[in-house]
Amino acid sequence: MVSRGSSGGGSDARRKVFLVISTLMLSIGTTGGPLMMRLYFIHGGKRVWLSSWLETGGWPVMIIPIAIDYFHRRTTGGPTTKVITMKPHVFAMTAVIGVLTGLDDYLYAYALARLPISTSALITASHLGFTATFAFLLVRQKFTSYSINAVFLLTIGAGILAMHTRGDRLHGESSREYYTGFFMLLGATSLYGLVLPLIELMYKKAKQAITYSLVLEVQLVMCFFATLFCTIGTITSGDFQALPEEARNYSLGEVRYWAVMVCTAIIWQFFFLGAVGVIHLSSSLFSGIVMAALLPVTEILAVVFYREKFPFEKALSLILSLWGFLSYFYGEIKESKKQIESGEATVSREDESQGPGIQ
Numbered sequence: 001m002v003s004r005g006s007s008g009g010g011s012d013a014r015r016k017v018f019l020v021i022s023t024l025m026l027s028i029g030t031t032g033g034p035l036m037m038r039l040y041f042i043h044g045g046k047r048v049w050l051s052s053w054l055e056t057g058g059w060p061v062m063i064i065p066i067a068i069d070y071f072h073r074r075t076t077g078g079p080t081t082k083v084i085t086m087k088p089h090v091f092a093m094t095a096v097i098g099v100l101t102g103l104d105d106y107l108y109a110y111a112l113a114r115l116p117i118s119t120s121a122l123i124t125a126s127h128l129g130f131t132a133t134f135a136f137l138l139v140r141q142k143f144t145s146y147s148i149n150a151v152f153l154l155t156i157g158a159g160i161l162a163m164h165t166r167g168d169r170l171h172g173e174s175s176r177e178y179y180t181g182f183f184m185l186l187g188a189t190s191l192y193g194l195v196l197p198l199i200e201l202m203y204k205k206a207k208q209a210i211t212y213s214l215v216l217e218v219q220l221v222m223c224f225f226a227t228l229f230c231t232i233g234t235i236t237s238g239d240f241q242a243l244p245e246e247a248r249n250y251s252l253g254e255v256r257y258w259a260v261m262v263c264t265a266i267i268w269q270f271f272f273l274g275a276v277g278v279i280h281l282s283s284s285l286f287s288g289i290v291m292a293a294l295l296p297v298t299e300i301l302a303v304v305f306y307r308e309k310f311p312f313e314k315a316l317s318l319i320l321s322l323w324g325f326l327s328y329f330y331g332e333i334k335e336s337k338k339q340i341e342s343g344e345a346t347v348s349r350e351d352e353s354q355g356p357g358i359q
Contacts, residue, residue, distance in 0.1 A: 002292055015281055018212065022277030023290055028270020030294045034117055035301055041113050042306065043079065043232035043251040050239040051109035051264075053230040056272065057222035066216050073213065076148040085208070086217045093202045094218050098225025099270075105230055107188035114181030117302035121295040124185065129155060130193025131288035138197040139204060139284065146331020147285065157317040159289045173353030199276060215280045219273050254296030286328070294326035 037051055045051070045275050074081045086094070112120055132151050136143070199218070234240055250257035278287040296318035302308045 018277065019281040022274050022281060022325065024274070026268045026274025026278055026287065026290055027294055029267055029274055030291050031298045031301060033264070033269065033271050034112060034120065034298055035305065036267055037109065037112050038117055038302070038306065040260050040264065043200070044244065045247060045260075046113075047234075047239040047242065048110050048113055048244065049106065049230060049234040049237045050243070051113070052102070053106040053227060053234045053239075054085075054261060055105040055109065055262045056223040056226040056230065057270045058269040059220055059227055061085070061266065061269055062216060062220040062223070062273070066213075069213050069216060084217060085211065085213050086221070087208055090206050090208065090214075090218075090276040091221060093205070094221040095225045096200065097195060097198050098222040099229050100191065100198070101222060102226035102229025104188050104191045104195065105226060106233060107184045107191065111181040111185030111188060114177050116308060117298060117306065121299050121302075124189050124291075124295055125289060127189040127193045127291065130190045131196050132285055134194050134197040134281070135200070135285045137289075138201045144331050144335065146334070147289075150289055150324040150328035150331075152175075153320045153327065154289070157296065157320035160313050160317045160320070193288070195302055196275070196279060196287055199279050200284040203280060210280055212277075212280070215276050216273075217296050219276050222276070223269070223272055287306060289325060289328045293321050296321045298358065 005319055037054075040051060070081070129151065132143075147294070199222075202218075206214070208214070247254045247257040252260070275287050277289075278290065298307070300318070
């Protein structure tokens, strides 16, 4: 097992703080990313490859926290401190995951251009099942009654949402376009369900300490190769060349068009950094649980900002999703307490076996 930090109360407290921060970043990206992308398409944006490029195109902002982290490490490690901690084989594995992420970005952007958020959210919720399956196959994720209950409740919540798909087709959209988007999103969902456990597997096979410095580097390399993949598609499709004209014709105005572009790229970086951080500090399954639990929240925001309908089925789905998330979180707390008690009992038995000390 690869070390993820030293043991001790202070270390454990720091891990929990970083886990909370990573979960918050993942929450911002999970809810804000789809809303910003939908905003682009609603007001006249038509470039799918450009939208997929924006999902990881903000990767240069990662240079800032990496630089801050380096100078912090340099204060304790001295001038011999390495700028990059990632080993070559970890770089290669991360690059492959990055290319898969780029493909997933395109499938997701294509689908979101043709589906309302209410429909896309219910399909995306199915990624939890794919994440759980691949996590079991690749990293031997252990399931407790609480995690099984969480998967069950979140799946039921998605199923209830599926009962309300009538009338979700966008105005002027053909059946062929609708179902193409539907299956594209299903493909994106299953692919990302594979990507999350692959990141966790990469951590396990890294053969080096998994520090937060490495997590930041993984984020940068993964998003760089995803962006490289999408850049090829964006150039080939002519999306970059069409940017000035599309900006002039954007219904919100040219300035707001560029603001939407920048905000979309930054918010998606919150998503990816939060995801790799949660996987590092917890597991790919927990990352999937957080994303699935937040999908109904995304729907509520879609109702508020885009006037999408919110019938009883969606309210019930929200309740079940939050219940599932709390079930998983409660199980994690109980498991953590059990491990602490087990460790204390082991230490106590070792002390007793040593007998009385020499006076």
